[in-house]
Amino acid sequence: MTSALPYALIATDLDGTLLCAADTVSARSHAALATARAAGAQHIVVTGRPVPQVRKILEDLGYTGLAVCGQGAQVYDTARGRLLHSVSMDRGLAEVALGKIEAEVGEVYTAVNQEGLDGETLMGPGYRMWHPHLPMVRVPRREDLWSAPINKVLLQHPRLDDDELTRLARAVAGDLVNVTMAGEHTVELQPPGVDKADGLARAAEVLDLQASSTIAFGDMPNDVPMFAWAAHGVAMANAHRELLAVADEVTLSNEAHGIAVVLERLYS
DSSP states (O other), X not given: OOTXXXXXXXXXXXXXXXXXXXXXXXXXXXXXXXXXXXXTOXXXXXXXXXXXXXXHXXXXXXXXXXXXXXXXXXXXXXXXXXXXXXXXXXXXHHHHHHHHHHHHHOOOEEEEEESSTTXXXXXXTTOOOOOTTSOOEEOSSGGGGGSSOXXXXXXXXXXXXXXXXXXXXXXXHTTTSEEEEEETTEEEEEOTTOSHHHHHHHHHHHTXXXXXXXXXXXXXXXXXXXXXXXXXXXXXXXXXXXXXXXXXXXXXXTTTTHXXXXXXXXXX
């Protein structure tokens, strides 16, 4: 990439960041990304969603690059329709971590993202569907969640808010799994060492690009590692306070085309 580019790599989260209502990308954001790509920059989607939950969005974007999915566990080549990298979560370890968490906070409701290009999101008893546009399959028993390889576990608590659940889960099980909050009603357990920074670094290596030439956009605590890795982190106005605290810049909200505002300034 030419050194004249302000940033050679643009990394964007999806929910609460690039996506607006109904999982759409605004025409303004779409145009701003197209302008940046025409200038020579690369765009990488970096999302907590697993591959099966982003394919339609990427198709609608006309996106043909790499996508970091599953909270960093998957690097997906959209042009070829294949995984370049994938990390599964040990199901026995997940059960041990859940046991430690429930010993501290009482019963939690659980779901899992299955591994692979066609993996399903399975919801155990009590787990509430938190997103109207994501396909989820209800199973009658928690043990049914472990029927196939997974890449992460999702938690909800009947009383604790997301911040408190994250804090307590990390305190008792953080030595076994990576605990992060990715959005409303979305506290997640991943394999140790798996986060958005790890996945983005792997994708950037494929593209022969560096952290020093990367700008990242996000809105939730799961974006903190990505901001630490990138040269410049831009939080949306609607971002969680933990991300706002470490951001280099704050833009407008996702609904107000915050990504486009920054990219227009940098690449137009």
